[in-house]
Amino acid sequence: MEDKKKKLSMVVLSGDMDKLIAAFSIASGAAAINMDVTMFFTFWGLRAIKKPVKTGKGFFGRMVGLMYGGDIRKAGPSKFNFYGLGRWMFNKMMASKGVMSIVESRNLALELGVRMYPCQMSMDVMEIDKKDFIDEAEDSVGVGFFISEALESQITLFI
Amino acid sequence: MTEEIKADMELDLKGLLCPLPMVRVSQNITKVPVGGIIKAVATDPGSLADIPSWAKSTGNEVLKTEKVEKDLIFYIKRLK
Numbered sequence: 001m002e003d004k005k006k007k008l009s010m011v012v013l014s015g016d017m018d019k020l021i022a023a024f025s026i027a028s029g030a031a032a033i034n035m036d037v038t039m040f041f042t043f044w045g046l047r048a049i050k051k052p053v054k055t056g057k058g059f060f061g062r063m064v065g066l067m068y069g070g071d072i073r074k075a076g077p078s079k080f081n082f083y084g085l086g087r088w089m090f091n092k093m094m095a096s097k098g099v100m101s102i103v104e105s106r107n108l109a110l111e112l113g114v115r116m117y118p119c120q121m122s123m124d125v126m127e128i129d130k131k132d133f134i135d136e137a138e139d140s141v142g143v144g145f146f147i148s149e150a151l152e153s154q155i156t157l158f159i
Numbered sequence: 160m161t162e163e164i165k166a167d168m169e170l171d172l173k174g175l176l177c178p179l180p181m182v183r184v185s186q187n188i189t190k191v192p193v194g195g196i197i198k199a200v201a202t203d204p205g206s207l208a209d210i211p212s213w214a215k216s217t218g219n220e221v222l223k224t225e226k227v228e229k230d231l232i233f234y235i236k237r238l239k
Contacts, residue, residue, distance in 0.1 A: 029178040029209075032185035033216040099176050112182065
């Protein structure tokens with residue numbers, strides 16, 4: 001294992017439950033084969049690494065926080081959400097089959113050393129502060145950082 | 160005809176689903192010495208593809224795969 005670790009870099013734009021679960025599963029799988037994994041959370045994806053706190057400073061920011069508040073557990077499936085009914089149903093179906101919950105899949109990825117970065121520009125637009133993220137989240141970065149990571153990566157994904 | 164493979168560690172992965180069987184194998188492989196063998200018992204049919212792929216990517220070896228009723232038994236040798 002002395003040879004240089006292979007890398008996977010991922011942009012996570014989506015805040016949907018199904019896409020986030022896919023992103024975290026891929027991240028954990030890559031970490032399990034000894035890859036160096038970085039995930040960049042931007043726009044809707046920021047919710048995946050948020051604490052369940054209210055966000056926003058100005059009127060619009062607070063409105064975004066209100067309508068798109070909560071943390072990763074509020075993420076609903078990209079189809080059949082029906083105002084949260086779909087989320088409830090999928091959570092039940094996943095639990096009955098012994099599939100990890102969305103929180104568990106994120107935490108597994110963290111446990112395996114996957115690094116999770118928030119995008120500063122999205123934080124500015126959506127008025128989300130550094131303190132609104134989980135403690136495991138890395139400091140915010142920009143697109144330059146992602147590109148330099150992606151350049152060294154064997155696999156890049158956009159989810 | 161079948162030689163008994165002596166395992167240094169046994170992993171119970173029954174009931175675990177993707178990506179956990181592979182993740183658990185990877186978390187435990189360094190707990191056996193190089194040349195050591197893990198016997199892992201999974202039930203997820205996906206692991207039939209995932210564990211050999213994990214081994215290929217990490218440079219380890221699946222010595223043998225057995226199917227006993229619903230159990231999928233992998234003998235995984237740590238090569239490095």
